[in-house]
Amino acid sequence: MSSRANGPLLEIRDLKTYFPVPRKSYFEKRRTVKAVNGVSLSVNAGETLGIVGESGCGKSTLGLTIMKLLEPTTGRIIFEGNDITDYSHKQMRSIRRDIQIIFQDPYASLDPRMTVGDIIAEPIRTQQVFQSEKEVLLRVLELMDECGLERAYLNRYPHEFSGGQRQRIGIARALSLSPKLIVCDEPVSALDVSIQSQIVNLLRRIQERYELSLVFISHDLAVVHHISDRVAVMYLGKIVELGGKKDIYRNPLHPYTRALLSSVPKISGEKGERVRLEGDMPSPINPPAGCTFHTRCPVCVGQCSIMEPQLREIEPGHWVSCLMV
Template structure:
C-alpha cells in the first residue's frame, strides 16, 4: 500500500497580544511624614510572551509569584513600570482617554472571587449591563434588557434571574454572572484571574467547560491563571510557569507536563496528587529546600538558584534567558521549548 501523505503542519495563529520585558515595581518607603523610598517589590520583572488568536495560555506558579499583578497589568488596572503590551501591534501602555477606552472593550477580565467582584447592591441586570453604560454603541438603551437576558442564557443561567441580587446565587452561578459581564462587549481577549479557585471541584468543572465552549463559540483568546495544575492542563494550549516575577518555562501542555526541563517545573509537577497507586509509587518526589525569597530582595542571577539542586557559581552571576536550551535545539526534540535555566534537562533527579 502507498504511504499515507503526512498532514501539513497547522499554520501558526497570529498573535493578538504581545508582551515584551514587562515589569511592575512597587516602592517600599519609610517614614510617616517625610517618606523616602528604601527599596521596591519586584512583582513582575521582565516577562515576555505572545497570546495567539483563539488560544488559551495558562499561567501557573506559587502564591505571590506575580500572576495576579500580570493580569491587572494586561487590562490596564495597573500601569507597568517598564515594558510593552501590544494589542494588534499597538502599545496600549502609552494610551489614555478614548484610545484606551476602545482597547479595553476588547480586553476584559473575569476576577478570582465571585463573592467580592459583584456589587451586592446591584441587580444581575445592572451588573451585566453596566459595560453598556460606558460603551453605549454596543447595545442601544432600549435593547439592553434583551441583550442582558441573552448573555444570561449564553452562560447557562435563567434569563428571568435578571432582577435578582448576587446574594441569591451560589458561587458557581456568581462566577457565571462575572463571565457574562466579561462577554458583554464582545471582547477578543479575556483575562481569567484564577476564576475557579474559590469554587467546589464539581463546580470548577462546569465553569471550565463553559469557558471552553464560549471560546469555541466566540473565538476568544484566554490568559488563564490558576493554582490547580490539572485544571490548567485541561483548558490550556500552552502553559507558562512563573516564579518570583519571571517566567521559568513556556511551552505546550505536552511539553510542560510530560517533558519539563526547568528544575522548578519538575518540582512543581512532582507535587501533583496521583490517584493511581502504581503510578504514584514509581514517581520521584522532589522536595525543595528553603522558602521562596522575598520579591523585595530576590537572589542575583537565577532567582530559583537558592532552592535548586543544580545551582552552580554561574547561576549567581548570569540571569538565564527564557530560551530553548542549546542541548534541545534539534528540530522535533521532546523538550524544544523555552526554559530559563543554564542546566535545563528533561527528567533528572531531585536534591539528594
C-alpha cells in the same frame, strides 16, 4: 495599522511592574517590590495561555498590567499590533471592549446593589452599544442563556446566588462586549471542586464558540492542564519555562516546573523521583542574584548564584531559563 493578520493578538515585551515599599523613616533606603520582573510573552488569537506559579510570584500583577489596570514600570504592551503602553485613559476606552477580566472572588467584583440584569448590562450601556433598552435586554438574556443562568434571575441580587452562579454572572458581564481576550485571574480557586469543572467547562465552551483568547491564571496545575493550549510557569516575577501543554506537562525541563509537577503526579505522569521544594519563595524586594530559583534548586551549581539564565528555545516553542538545561 493593525498587523493582526500575521502577528499575535497580544504581545508583551520585557514587562516590569514594581511597587514602592513605604519607607518607615526619611533615612531609609527606597526599595521596590519587583512583582513582575521582565516578562515577555505573546497570546495568539483563539488560544488559552495558562500562567502558573506559587502565591506571590506576580501572576495577578501581570494580569492587571496586561489590562493596564496597573501601569508598567518599563516594557511594552502590544495589542493587535498597536503599542498601547502609553495609551491615555480615553484611548484605552476602545481597547476596554476587547480585553476583559474575571476575578477570583466574583462577590467582591459584583456591585451588591445592582441586579443581575444591570450588572451584565452595565458595560453595554457604558459603551452605548445599542440604541434602545429593548436591544440591551435581549442581549442580556442571550448572555444569561449562554452562561447557564435562568432568565428568571434577571432582577435578583448577587447575594442571592452561590459562588458558582456568581462567577457565571461575572463571565456573562465579561462577555457582554464580545471581547477578543479575557484575563481570568484564579476564576475557580474559591469554588468547590465539583463547581470548578462546570465553570472551567463553561469558559472552554465560550472560548471555542467565540474564538476568544484567554489568559488563565491559576496556582492549580490540574485546572491549567484542563484548559490551556500553552503554559507559562512563573517564579519570582519571571517566566522560567514556557511551552505547549504537552511540553510542560510531559517533558518539563526547568527544576521548578518539575518540582511543581511532582506534587501532582496524576496529571504529569512523572514517574521519576519526586522533587521536593524546600523553603519559601524569597522576597521580591530582594530577589537572589543569578538565577532567582537557585536558593531552592535541587540541581543548582556554583555559577547559578552568579549568572542570570535567559529564556532559551530548547525545542520548537519550548522555552526554558536554566543554565543546567
